[in-house]
Amino acid sequence: MALFVVIDDDPTINRLICEALDREDHEFHTAQMLGQGFDVARQVLPDIVFLDLSLPDGNGLEWLEAFLEIPSNPEVIVITAGGSEQSIETAIYRGAWDFVQKPFSIRSMTHLVRQALRYRKDKSGKEKVVALNRQGLIGGSxxxxxxxxxxxxxxxxxxxxxxxxxxxxxxxxxxxxxxxxxxxxxxxxxxxxxxxxxxxxxxxxxxxxxxxxxxxxxxxxxxxxxxxxxxxxxxxxxxxxxxxxxxxxxxxxxxxxxxxxxxxxxxxxxxxxxxxxxxxxxxxxxxxxxxxxxxxxxxxxxxxxxPLRDRLEDLDHLTAFFLQNICQQYNLPVKGISSDFLPTLRSYDWPGNIRELRHCLEHSVVSADPEPILYPQQLPNYLRVKIAAGELEHQRRPVSTCSEDKVISENQTPCAFGKPAGTLKEARAEGSRAAEKIYLKQLIFSSKEKTVKDLCEKAGVSVSHFYALLRKHELELPHGRST
Missing domain, CATH: 3.40.50.300 (P-loop containing nucleotide triphosphate hydrolases)
Known part of the structure; x- marks a missing residue:
């Protein structure tokens, strides 16, 4: 008997998958929200997770890696009613075991479950620790x-x-x-x-x-x-x-x-x-x-x-490694960095990836000589312009009627709300995103925890999931927060 978590807001799909699992005498738990499903999965440590792409509180792809990091290392099967080729590719390359289009039959779902469990059993029997020569590759995301x-x-x-x-x-x-x-x-x-x-x-x-x-x-x-x-x-x-x-x-x-x-x-x-x-x-x-x-x-x-934007957890280690390497190359003492240097690097999306990061750090070291500390002002001008332009664009965006800054009392008269926009599902999703952003702001600006690790423990999320949430809501860690 295996353990499953099914996360889908469609009751029909939930019932169909659960019926297939019940026929095979498997244990299963269901959820209709991403946050709820993630909490259940962390608690019960499943073998397999069925994850819908479009849920009221977010996109399943954004949570995929977080589910894969659960201690039981579950296989994740992505299910969707209208996935594009790009979403399929993203899911597979981020580690999804399979990608299934709705609708499907109980027979096909039973066959899929058996295949996934057979694969998991074979994998667990063959897994062994390999001492890999990393050739200087930096990172552990x-x-x-x-x-x-x-x-x-x-x-x-x-x-x-x-x-x-x-x-x-x-x-x-x-x-x-x-x-x-x-x-x-x-x-x-x-x-x-x-x-x-x-x-x-x-x-x-x-x-x-x-x-x-x-x-x-x-x-x-x-x-x-x-x-x-x-x-x-x-x-x-x-x-x-x-x-x-x-x-x-x-x-x-x-x-x-x-x-x-x-x-x-x-x-x-x-x-x-x-x-x-x-x-x-x-x-x-x-x-x-x-x-x-x-x-x-x-x-x-x-x-x-x-790409580097998908492994920002490694950016601190990469920065330290490159700075030491560059300073040795120029016969300079290793430079320190200001408190806002790393947050500035994290706010950029790095289209040139690792190569661009090294170039920017080399530019900063050369610009700072002989100063011992690097500041964001010593980064290349093009990068500073892009970051500033992005912040300006964010400030100019119209405020959503369901934004976190606008709280509507449940006692207001119906006319005070205006006409509803979109479907109920879309409104729920927007409200969940707003609540999520409010929580993150309170967490990083008001809580007593000093390090990212402490913040993640308080929030109950992994480091990679925490940074993904910051990127999703375009938030930055305040100065003084260490990693």
Whole structure:
């Protein structure tokens, strides 16, 4: 018998899922609100959580990681009546076990439950502690932890691996972690920057060439594919490869053989391919900009590296690491930071991710020399402008009729309320959001707790969930709150 928590505000869906669970003699608890469901899940520690996307007090995707952090590490099955491709992708990459569209039958739900429990049983039997060589990767947030779990699994395999993520998130570092923990760690790690390859020389660079093969080929040259023999070939930004090269690369992956430019005989190279991209390769396939057969070939395993805005819990450690590294680089004493420096960094969404963070910190260190303390005023001007513009836009937003600043007495006459806006469900959701924001403001500005950890314990939420709530309501920690 397993334990389930079902969170859905549709009584029909709740009843259908519970009937399927009851037929299998499982124990279950139900909730119609996210907050209520989360409290129940933390109390009963379920094996499986059914989580609706659209609930009166919020979006299930925003709470997904919080449910995954519950000590029982439940599998989370997302259910929705109208999920988009983007929401499906977000749910899967944030750790959802499956994504189910409504409506569904009791039979299909019973089959899904059995599959999820079988998977959970197999996983628990195979789980073991792995001492992963992190290659200097900084952070311990739940989203990064899941990424490292995938990297650990990939390191034990010889299958091609595709690493996805935005520009600057550290895809190459994840590839190096896979290499360092794999049986090929003693072999070479060869990096190919596909975005920087000259189309006229790309074949020569990848496959090598013979003397006299073309003008300027004064000697034989070994290509990068041959250099990766018995090691890892890392194709960074593989989506930038020209179509002709994609065709040649596909043959190399299938046969593990290649022919240098100008040569008659083929050569063999025993390498493992790891690719990385910030592009949507599936969308490129639809536009005939990327070969579908090559896509299938390179994604034997797939890893998603989270953006910095989804792992802000790591920002403090990253900042400390980079400051120490940058100060050593410039032969300077390690700089301190003012009380409002980290809150300023947290208020930015970091579209350039880790790479942009390091650049901004380097700019601050150079600007501050020889001052021992860094202040937000020493951050790059473009970043300060964006933060200020965001705050100004927030102040200019019209106040909602259900905002936390407008409290309506239940004794007011009906005409005092005006006409209702939207559905009752929408009004409940707006009211819940307003109450949530009021609570957070009272918590961070009025409570005696001094650290983020203390605030989280008082609120009964994890650190990652706490920061997610701050981002959701566009709140910042006041000066003096330590992390």
């Amino acid at each position: 739940p989203t990064l932890h899941r990424c490292l779990q995938q990297a650990a699994q990939a390191s034990t395999s010889g299958a091609p691996c595709l690493i996805r993520g935005e520009t600057g998130v550290g895809k190459e570092l994840i590839a190096r972690i896979i290499h360092a923990n794999s049986p090929r760690s003693g072999g070479p790690f060869v990096v190919v920057d596909c975005a920087a390859l000259s189309e006229s020389l790309v074949d020569s660079i990848l496959f090598g060439h013979r003397k006299g093969a073309f003008t300027g080929a004064h000697a034989d040259k070994v290509g990068l594919i041959q250099s990766a023999d018995k090691g890892i070939l890392f194709l960074d930004e593989i989506g930038e490869l020209p179509m002709d090269v994609q065709k040649n690369l596909l043959r190399v992956l299938q046969e593990q053989t290649f022919r240098p430019v100008g040569a008659l005989e083929e050569k063999r190279s025993n390498f493992r391919l790891i690719s990385a991209t910030h592009r949507n390769l599936a969308a490129m396939v639809e536009k005939n900009a990327f070969r579908q057969d090559l896509l299938y070939r390179i994604m034997g395993q797939e890893i998603f590296v989270p």
